[in-house]
Structures are given as C-alpha cells and as structure tokens.
Amino acid sequence: MDSAATARFEALRSRMASLAYRLLGSAADAEDVVQDAFLRWQAADRDYVEVPEAWLTKVVANLALDRLRSAYARRERTVGSWLPEPLLEGDPMLGPLDTVEQRESVTIAVLLLLERVPPVERAVYVLREAFSHSHKEIAQILDITESASQQHALRARRRVRTAPRAEVDRAAAREIVEAFVSAAASGRTDRLVALLTADATGLSDGAGLSATLMSLTGAENLARVIRGGFKPTPAKRRLAGGAPAFRAAIVNTAPAVIATVDDRVIGAVILTTTHGLITTATSIAAPTRLHRLTKTWQTTPQEAPPLIAKW
Numbered sequence: 001m002d003s004a005a006t007a008r009f010e011a012l013r014s015r016m017a018s019l020a021y022r023l024l025g026s027a028a029d030a031e032d033v034v035q036d037a038f039l040r041w042q043a044a045d046r047d048y049v050e051v052p053e054a055w056l057t058k059v060v061a062n063l064a065l066d067r068l069r070s071a072y073a074r075r076e077r078t079v080g081s082w083l084p085e086p087l088l089e090g091d092p093m094l095g096p097l098d099t100v101e102q103r104e105s106v107t108i109a110v111l112l113l114l115e116r117v118p119p120v121e122r123a124v125y126v127l128r129e130a131f132s133h134s135h136k137e138i139a140q141i142l143d144i145t146e147s148a149s150q151q152h153a154l155r156a157r158r159r160v161r162t163a164p165r166a167e168v169d170r171a172a173a174r175e176i177v178e179a180f181v182s183a184a185a186s187g188r189t190d191r192l193v194a195l196l197t198a199d200a201t202g203l204s205d206g207a208g209l210s211a212t213l214m215s216l217t218g219a220e221n222l223a224r225v226i227r228g229g230f231k232p233t234p235a236k237r238r239l240a241g242g243a244p245a246f247r248a249a250i251v252n253t254a255p256a257v258i259a260t261v262d263d264r265v266i267g268a269v270i271l272t273t274t275h276g277l278i279t280t281a282t283s284i285a286a287p288t289r290l291h292r293l294t295k296t297w298q299t300t301p302q303e304a305p306p307l308i309a310k311w
Contacts, residue, residue: 005041015053016060108270184230197279204284248304
C-alpha cells in the first residue's frame, strides 16, 4: 500500500477508534476493530472509494456490530459482569467532545445503559448523537432504511434517557474529588453521606476478584462501604503492590479518583454528579480494564500534587 493511502487512514484512525470504543465500550476491542479495518483498507480497490471517511465508518461500524452479536461477546458482556474500559482525559480514543451529546455518549453511565440496547439501535444512537450523521447516512452505513434509522434512534434515546448530569470543568472536578477523598479518608460515614444523593448508587468490579459486579444503593450503605474501602491495611497494600497515591483526574468526562503505585494505575473511582452531589460512584480496579488508562497516565504530566501521597 502506498504511503498516501496509509497517511489517509492514519489521519482517520482516532475518529474510527472513538467510534469503535463508543460501540464496544472496550479500548482493546476498539483497537482490534480499527486494525481489522486497516487490513480491509489495504485490500480494497481504493480507486473506487470516493469518500474514505464514509467507507471506513461503514467498515468499522459493521465490524463492531459483528463483535457485539457474537456468542463470545454475549458471554463476556453479561449484564452484571461487564464494565466499560475507562479512558483518561486527553486520550484520542474519546474522540469528538465538542457537544453535550458527544460528551454524554462516552460517560460510564451511558456506556452501561447502551449495554441494554440492541446492537443496531446502539449503532444508530452513537452515529447520530456522537458523530452527527444524518439518518440517510446511517441507513447507508448500516444497510437499513431511513425510517428504520429514525425508529431505532427514538427507541435508543428512550432506553438511554438519564437524569441530568452536571458538567464540570477541571477545577470543579478537582474540588469534587478532593471533598470525596477527604471524607472517605476521614473514617466518618456522615461526611460521605453529606456528599451523596439519598439514592446514590455504587458499582464495583471488585478488582477483578469476583465474576459479577458488586452493586449498592442508598447513601448510608454506599458511604459505609466507601469508608471501609479507603481504610488502609497491610493486606490491601500487598494486593496493590505497595502504598498507593491518590490523585484527582477526569475519566470519561467525569471527575475521578486515580490510585497509582509508582506509575501504574491500580484503580479508578469515577463520580457522576448532579446539583453538587454524587449520584454514582463506579470503582474499576480489574487489571484487564486498566491497561490503556495506565498507558495514557504514564505519558501525561501530573502538575497537581497528589491528594494522598502515600496511603
């Protein structure tokens, strides 16, 4: 393949990866899909490809749909055992984040809701909300009719409809995380309860030690578990591989606590907020879900000091 064709693909790689990630919720799977698309681009008769972006969008969307429909994916993505792979602010795989819809489409909450949406509806939602494709374009990409695209979009929006999420800038995100870490480390449940909505929920992958996710509802219940989780013990330090540091970050456009040992990310707690209170805390610590987050973290300068330098 000539260098011009390779350069054309590389110019679109991040966009294609962000499409695949929104459809699959997995950075590793998204990378595999983009690589498969590259192989197809190599083999294609490019003289007949009028608009490379449109051609590649169709290929990537349908490769991702094939993965979602596969028996293997259905086993791996059972509701109650699957969480998205988190992405750090600045990761090009997050893709376009200019509009509210684009930012919402990559949140942990929406990616989880999309797991309950049939594959074609999911694809229509992502192509429409995150990439602003017309229904005519979506029909061509997915080989469906325009009216079917409109119906899928309507059903997907109903399924994904969520409570308003407060958008926060970097400074506000750090304030939220600082308050959360301070309350969690204080050992006082009441301080945590004051930061949570009454119906706050928690979701954790148990550091990958459990086959199913752990879920909690209610401020009091969640506060007690968080308080216990933030209490350091020798056993926890051994499991972590050392004494972690805790820092504030933005993950999937939301405030987050990042725990690191040396330059390795060992866990992240992503916080969803509204009206100044935390509605959801999602804890992700399974090593298989943290590869890309660690890779991005290691190449991102950390200007602010840690909230806890040594736990």
